[in-house]
Amino acid sequence: MRFVTSLTILALLFATSCTKIQVPTPEVNVAQVKEITLDPNAAVWDAVSLHASKMILQDLVEPRLLEPSTSEVMVKAITNGSEIAFRLEWLDASQSDMPGPRHFIDGCAVQLPSKVDSNVPAPQMGEVGKTVEISYWRADWQAIVEGRADNINAIYPNASIDHYPAEAKPLENNTQAQAETAARYSPARALGNRRSGPRDQPVEDLIAEGPSTLSPAPSAVSKGKGVKTAKGWAVVISRPMPAGFSAATPSQIAFAVWEGSHIEVGARKMRTGWVPLILK
Amino acid sequence: MARVNNWQLGREMSYWYPESRPQKQFAAVFDTNKCIACQTCTLACKTTWTSGKGQEYMLWNNVETKPYGSYPLAWDLNLLSLLDGQNWGEEGGKPVYKGSTIFESAPAGERVLGWRPEDEDYAYPNVGEDDCAGGVEHGASIEIPHAMAWFYYLARICNHCTYPGCLASCPRGSIYKRPEDGIVLVDQNRCRGYQECVRGCPYKKVFFNPMTSTSEKCIACYPKIEQGLSPQCFANCIGKIRVAGFINTPDKAEADNPIDYLVHIKKVALPLFPQFGLEPNVYYIPPIHVPTAFTRQMFGPGTDKAVEIYRNAPNDQDLTSLLGLFGSTEAIMRKWKRVGDKAIGMDENGKELVNVPFEEPVHIRPAYDKLYQITRTNCP
Ligand code: SF4
Ligand code: SF4
Secondary structure, X not given: OOOOOOHHHHHHHHHOOOOOOOOOEOOEEEEEOOOOOOOOOOHHHHHOOOEEEEOEEOOOOOOOOOOOOOOEEEEEEXXXXXXXXXXXXXXXXXXXXXXXXXXXXXXXXXXXXXOOOXXXXXXXXXXXXXXXXXXXXXXXXXXXXXXXXXOHHXXXXXXXXXXXXXXXXXXXXXXXXXXXXXXXXXXXXXXXXXXXXXXXXXXXXXXXXXXXXXXXXXXXXXXEEEEEOOOEEEEEEEEEOOOOOOOOOOEEEEEXXXXXXXXXXXXXXXXOOOEEEEEO | OEEEEXXXXXXXXXXXXXXXXXXXXXXXXXXXXXXXXXXXXXXXXXXXXXXXXXXXXXXXXXXXXXXOOOOOOOHHHHHHHHOOOOOEEEEOOEEEEOOOOOOOOOOOOOOOOOOOOOHHHHOXXXXXXXXXXXXXXXXXXXXXXXXXXXXXXXXXXXXXOOOOHHHHHOOOOOEEEOOOOOOXXXXXXXXXXXXXXXXXXXXXXXXXXXXXOEEEEOOOOHHHHOOOEOOHHHHOOOOOOEEEEEEOOHHHOOOOOHHHHHHHHOOOOEEXXXXXXXXXXXXXXXXXXXXXXXXXXXXXXXXXXXXXXXHOHHHOHHHHHHXXXXXXXXXXXXXXXXXXXXXXXXXXXXXXXXEEEOOOOOOOOOOEEOOOOEEOOOOO
């Protein structure tokens, strides 16, 4: 199921959640709606045109992905004028949302040039002086946002832990001392690495100027929600309208998908080139 | 890839970045003959650095029984079986590695040759404990020496390699080697938990933290190093098997530097799996009771000679005295000397830190104590 799947089957699959079979468009057409939704199953998506984006291997920089997985991502887009939301749906037989050694997480991302310009940055995460903005959704963050506990037993239910210094008796009634002790054993969180949870959104905002330059965006503005479908994932990622994007000035968009069970992480991913993004 | 010099291989090799040696390189010597596998080092590290959520399975320091012990499971065998043709030759009377390193044998699309341990591989940190090679025949336990019934303890930390596999593997440049002391660190703010370093470190000394989704590793207790003190696993070692310091390249070896003396001058301490190509900076005095056919593949072509030198230590006052300084002070001895029957450890300005007689006085008392009219058992 992981490999090349025909467009027809995908379109038919899609039809199970929509009322009629849709003919995909070569560009991403953004439909104007009254209200933005984060729900991938909301009725508003039914009337929105569908783009089927062909995915290619990230095989330009090491470590590369050499064996293809997700062949297509089905995309729809809506805007209320200030926010823009993208609905991405793809096939993935397994659900990978538990982190651990050699466990990788299902995810997807949308990438937009920071400036609307006919001279677009390189689609592989931009280039020096031509920044791209990336909104990145992950299945483990989705699980945490939906209430999965932020502890080791959520990942290994049979784990037994005899002692954490931060939870030792002498600190029982001192929440500040507890937090300080916990931070001492959790340097990534102590440093405020946004990647290292706990999270209130399953989407992370990033910027990049080429491969290996991915960094946190100045502020967290994206939201989202992903649901496991019978055959894969359906995810909505919403973010503010890109500056300068209008009906008169179209932009470009690119997508990436990671299939955790296929050891896809970081640079090991399926991606698309730029696709025209048009406001209807 | 750049061409760099790896003195442990006796040749140049390919590496992801150009050669850039730190001002000083943190290094250590472990005497495997003295380790008793008490795991005090493991616990000293665990309580100091890895008692947090997501660090439960991590042992930055571990001690495994060879030949069967390994943590994570089969870390050494897996890599050895991936790496083909690890043969050594000789050029101008010096050993030269003729095989290829993890950098030179990186498959297409990869930065280094590596493999990924699964979570189960971390579930048996003391597998093979005290299991000896070969079967022990009935009654053999009272025969000494046993031909094949051997085992030994291998204490392991991060090697703070000159050419780290972890650093070369990270596509984000989140791992760096400190220019002031060569300690290799994962930037916890920049790391995004891709686990490429876990795959790329052949010694498997980087660990993924599932709670922070970043990778973490031994930091050589750098806050202590900065104060001139040895890391926790050294200071707490019951067997006094460890000495910490800084190493020079062989051409700049200094006889009064304890590490240089043991590694470059006496050649009694050897790197662990030099053929991987990382120029690791923890050096081991090989176990002298183990068939060198086994230890040679771990410590390289200098193994037989190192065993011979160590066996001869009772006739070598300088070596004996330096071995006596192991574990004698928490301070890092930058220099040492022997004066008569005393070994003296010093700081970098030559100021005495510790002084240890290397031949302890022996007192023999008569079994019958006339004064108290009592018979005593003489125990050492
Ligand atoms: S032992 Fe592993 S973790 Fe340590 S520096 Fe070398 S490659 Fe990196
Ligand atoms: S504390 Fe020393 S003797 Fe004990 S296991 Fe560790 S290295 Fe060996």
